[in-house]
Amino acid sequence: MTKTAMLEVSDLHAFYGESHILHGVSLEVRQGEVVTLLGRNGAGKTTTMRAIMGIVSKRSGSIRFQGKELIGMAQHRIPRLGIGYVPEERGIFSSLNVDENLTLPPVVKEGGMTVEQIYELFPNLKGRGTTQGTRLSGGEQQMLAIARILRTGANLILLDEPTEGLAPVIIEQIGVAVRALKARGFTIVLVEQNFRFASTIADRHYVMEEGHVVDMIPNDQLDRNMDKLHAYLGV
Numbered sequence: 001m002t003k004t005a006m007l008e009v010s011d012l013h014a015f016y017g018e019s020h021i022l023h024g025v026s027l028e029v030r031q032g033e034v035v036t037l038l039g040r041n042g043a044g045k046t047t048t049m050r051a052i053m054g055i056v057s058k059r060s061g062s063i064r065f066q067g068k069e070l071i072g073m074a075q076h077r078i079p080r081l082g083i084g085y086v087p088e089e090r091g092i093f094s095s096l097n098v099d100e101n102l103t104l105p106p107v108v109k110e111g112g113m114t115v116e117q118i119y120e121l122f123p124n125l126k127g128r129g130t131t132q133g134t135r136l137s138g139g140e141q142q143m144l145a146i147a148r149i150l151r152t153g154a155n156l157i158l159l160d161e162p163t164e165g166l167a168p169v170i171i172e173q174i175g176v177a178v179r180a181l182k183a184r185g186f187t188i189v190l191v192e193q194n195f196r197f198a199s200t201i202a203d204r205h206y207v208m209e210e211g212h213v214v215d216m217i218p219n220d221q222l223d224r225n226m227d228k229l230h231a232y233l234g235v
């Protein structure tokens with residue numbers, strides 16, 4: 001797989017101060033794939049994303065994106081390579097309206113979607129351009145958080161628990177959007193607790209435990225690995 005990997009993480013260690021959180025994470029993501037990071041609370045999924053983005057700066061090992069090494073690179077340069085990050089806390093500006101939230105993130109790379117294309121992908125946001133962020137539902141806020149990355153031209157998108165706290169009908173809408181992004185050629189890494197949802201959108205699943213990747217399960221082998229997965233996730 002290495003030859004065609006878009007993102008290649010090997011032996012990644014990361015620290016919060018003196019706390020050693022990631023203990024040699026290795027994973028690969030190919031162009032156009034949807035890959036999930038599964039694992040219990042505290043397994044290190046968010047920290048892996050934050051280390052890729054350089055937000056957790058104390059890290060070692062290797063993170064190569066389209067052949068470029070991100071370890072040692074200044075944090076502000078990483079999004080400019082075309083990596084978009086949607087944090088769990090969503091990161092939209094509640095005091096700004098939908099249009100302003102969409103147009104605020106700078107375009108970092110050619111090939112970003114237009115606001116019109118984004119509204120096509122997220123019909124729930126269409127016609128809500130002047131609605132203030134605080135007046136959106138949780139699901140709409142999540143859609144806006146994803147939408148605002150699409151204008152920037154990022155082609156790898158890291159989504160941290162996009163379904164957390166959302167109703168099943170909204171989760172299904174997020175699933176539709178993720179599948180549409182995959183069809184458009186985006187590459188997506190998704191942190192998920194909800195592996196049933198993950199199984200409807202992902203090609204492969206990495207399972208994390210205590211700062212390591214302990215397993216990789218192709219989506220078409222998920223059913224036969226269900227017992228193992230339940231044990232990993234404690235469900």
Ligand code: ATP
Pocket residue numbers: 016019021039040041042043044045046047048
């Ligand atoms: P969750 O679903 O709970 O976010 P996770 O797999 O994403 O789980 P992380 O958030 O990456 O886990 O956390 C991994 C470990 O790092 C946990 O033990 C957590 O307590 C610790 N941790 C997270 N953030 C910090 C921080 N800012 N300072 C110190 N330790 C932290």
